[in-house]
Amino acid sequence: MGSLSPAISSKLLLPTTTSDRTSFHALIRSSFPCRGERPNMIGVFKRTHCVASAEKKSKSAIDFSDPEWKTKFEEDFEKRFNIPHMRDFFPDAVSYPSTFCLRMRTPVSEEFAQGYPSDEEWHGYINNNDRVLLKVIRYSSLTSAGAECIDPDCTWVEQWIHRAGPREKIYFKPEDVKAAIITCGGLCPGLNDVIRQIVITLEIYGVKKIVGIPFGYRGFGNELAEIPLSRKVVQNVHLSGGSLLGVSRGGPNVSEIVDSMKERGINMLFVLGGNGTHAGANAIHNELIKRGLKVAVVGVPKTIDNDILLMDKTFGFDTAVEEAQRAINSAYIEAHSAYRGVGIVKLMGRSSGFIAMQAALASGQIDICLIPEVPFELHGPHGVLKHLKYLLETKGSAVICVAEGAGQNFVEKTNAKDASGNVVLGDIGVHIQQEIKKYFKEIGDPADVKYIDPTYMIRACRANASDGILCTVLGQNAVHGAFAGYSGITVGICNTHYVYLPIPQVISYPRTVDPNSRMWHRCLTSTGQPDFI
Ligand SMILES: Nc1ncnc2c1ncn2[C@@H]1O[C@H](COP(=O)(O)OP(=O)(O)O)[C@@H](O)[C@H]1O
Numbered sequence: 001m002g003s004l005s006p007a008i009s010s011k012l013l014l015p016t017t018t019s020d021r022t023s024f025h026a027l028i029r030s031s032f033p034c035r036g037e038r039p040n041m042i043g044v045f046k047r048t049h050c051v052a053s054a055e056k057k058s059k060s061a062i063d064f065s066d067p068e069w070k071t072k073f074e075e076d077f078e079k080r081f082n083i084p085h086m087r088d089f090f091p092d093a094v095s096y097p098s099t100f101c102l103r104m105r106t107p108v109s110e111e112f113a114q115g116y117p118s119d120e121e122w123h124g125y126i127n128n129n130d131r132v133l134l135k136v137i138r139y140s141s142l143t144s145a146g147a148e149c150i151d152p153d154c155t156w157v158e159q160w161i162h163r164a165g166p167r168e169k170i171y172f173k174p175e176d177v178k179a180a181i182i183t184c185g186g187l188c189p190g191l192n193d194v195i196r197q198i199v200i201t202l203e204i205y206g207v208k209k210i211v212g213i214p215f216g217y218r219g220f221g222n223e224l225a226e227i228p229l230s231r232k233v234v235q236n237v238h239l240s241g242g243s244l245l246g247v248s249r250g251g252p253n254v255s256e257i258v259d260s261m262k263e264r265g266i267n268m269l270f271v272l273g274g275n276g277t278h279a280g281a282n283a284i285h286n287e288l289i290k291r292g293l294k295v296a297v298v299g300v301p302k303t304i305d306n307d308i309l310l311m312d313k314t315f316g317f318d319t320a321v322e323e324a325q326r327a328i329n330s331a332y333i334e335a336h337s338a339y340r341g342v343g344i345v346k347l348m349g350r351s352s353g354f355i356a357m358q359a360a361l362a363s364g365q366i367d368i369c370l371i372p373e374v375p376f377e378l379h380g381p382h383g384v385l386k387h388l389k390y391l392l393e394t395k396g397s398a399v400i401c402v403a404e405g406a407g408q409n410f411v412e413k414t415n416a417k418d419a420s421g422n423v424v425l426g427d428i429g430v431h432i433q434q435e436i437k438k439y440f441k442e443i444g445d446p447a448d449v450k451y452i453d454p455t456y457m458i459r460a461c462r463a464n465a466s467d468g469i470l471c472t473v474l475g476q477n478a479v480h481g482a483f484a485g486y487s488g489i490t491v492g493i494c495n496t497h498y499v500y501l502p503i504p505q506v507i508s509y510p511r512t513v514d515p516n517s518r519m520w521h522r523c524l525t526s527t528g529q530p531d532f533i
């Protein structure tokens with residue numbers, strides 16, 4: 001393991017504006033070519049396998065010899081994780097006592113003629129100054145496994161983020177609200193659960209006009225009619241997978257979406273989607289502000305790939321891992337029952353191998369787990385095929401779990417993109433299957449290869465119980481955030497607590513498995529696989 005270059009470790013760029021941050025992340029990526037060593041998006045050093053090139057380092061950096069650097073870092077962190085509020089853009093924004101009351105769950109009268117039921121003594125409101133600690137481990141050294149430190153000495157620095165939940169003051173009168181819900185990108189278990197909770201919570205605040213926009217951002221095209229939503233409509237939707245509203249990739253541009261929102265009179269937008277969707281939601285939020293429109297845009301991160309930064313996990317991920325067990329178990333049984341059987345399971349994960357890693361860990365039936373974050377060779381003395389031969393000779397069978405984004409260097413690039421601009425990946429599962437068959441034929445040993453691709457099965461199912469709970473809390477908090485007057489935010493779970501985060505902070509780049517993390521090490525311990533390079 002190499003150590004950090006002194007030139008790099010002595011200073012660190014601290015971005016303050018959005019454009020600064022964009023260049024910060026670009027700089028970080030270009031300056032730290034080795035995955036394990038670059039500071040992450042909150043400027044954190046990680047233990048490295050190689051040394052970065054110091055000359056690419058920014059001139060504008062924090063000087064760790066400055067006795068004030070820690071205070072400056074904490075202040076900058078507070079600024080970056082500030083959640084945008086109506087008051088920031090509309091100083092004359094008026095607040096009202098909340099209509100969300102834990103004791104009195106419905107407004108006092110249908111028409112709010114008697115005012116809002118806000119004079120109970122205790123409502124369970126969140127104070128705007130409540131915070132959640134983002135990092136809870138105090139590493140003593142960069143040599144600690146998975147260490148994330150701000151400076152080379154691993155000084156303890158507090159990083160606080162905003163606590164989610166209902167506030168005492170709201171910035172929308174429920175009778176003036178027209179709320180819209182939209183689901184974008186690919187499917188994910190739990191979408192219906194989140195939709196359901198958003199609708200139910202909106203109704204508890206007293207909102208009457210709630211609609212679903214069909215088929216993601218495409219639904220803002222004029223030809224698609226809104227779907228009226230109410231508790232009655234959503235009551236049982238969580239019992240099935242998919243999205244009641246439909247999903248899509250691509251769609252109108254941001255300006256057209258905002259035109260459409262204005263025309264429809266939407267002043268609360270709940271956006272369920274992944275990195276791309278959130279980039280869209282943030283752009284919509286900025287455009288609305290630019291046009292002086294008082295609209296709350298709140299995201300709920302959706303991705304079975306679990307590739308959103310800073311969160312413990314995203315909803316649907318646990319369900320996907322659980323569903324993957326069925327495919328892995330089938331592959332295991334097939335492989336185990338065959339003479340020199342090899343089972344291959346391909347799982348989703350465009351650039352992040354979380355599903356493959358966790359599914360391998362959960363099953364205990366995987367011998368080789370291949371993820372996009374960890375390079376490997378197929379051929380050669382240290383390659384996957386050599387190890388497979390060893391496994392067949394010693395165990396008699398083997399099971400491989402491969403993430404769809406792994407080993408893309410082995411498959412032909414098409415340069416094709418989907419409607420959202422995501423690169424269309426080559427099929428690594430099919431490629432590995434063919435290479436295994438070819439290899440064993442060439443060496444004259446038999447191998448009975450069975451390939452299972454459960455790709456869409458693991459994301460089209462309904463959410464399991466723990467995801468159902470996560471969806472419930474996230475959906476409710478999304479509504480609380482909108483009523484509290486926040487916009488351009490997303491909800492998440494952080495160290496088991498629920499938080500609001502400014503969208504740009506969670507989508508700077510996809511979250512990936514850290515090959516130096518304890519979890520990846522646990523996976524390697526479990527599979528017993530060597531390095532394949
Ligand atoms: N950078 C972006 N700015 C605005 N909209 C985007 C951006 N990236 C993607 N989108 C839109 O967000 C939606 C979902 O994006 P996609 O990448 O397919 O899924 P996900 O949100 O799950 O990552 C699509 O309608 C796409 O057009």
Ligand SMILES: O=P(O)(O)OC[C@H]1O[C@](O)(COP(=O)(O)O)[C@@H](O)[C@@H]1O
Nearest residue numbers: 185186187274303304305348349350
């Ligand atoms: O076939 P589709 O609908 O494009 O979906 C495939 C993609 O969906 C995912 O599961 C999740 O992607 P999103 O988060 O963008 O929805 C990826 O792992 C995978 O590449």
Ligand SMILES: [Mg+2]
Nearest residue numbers: 274275276422
């Ligand atoms: Mg995406």
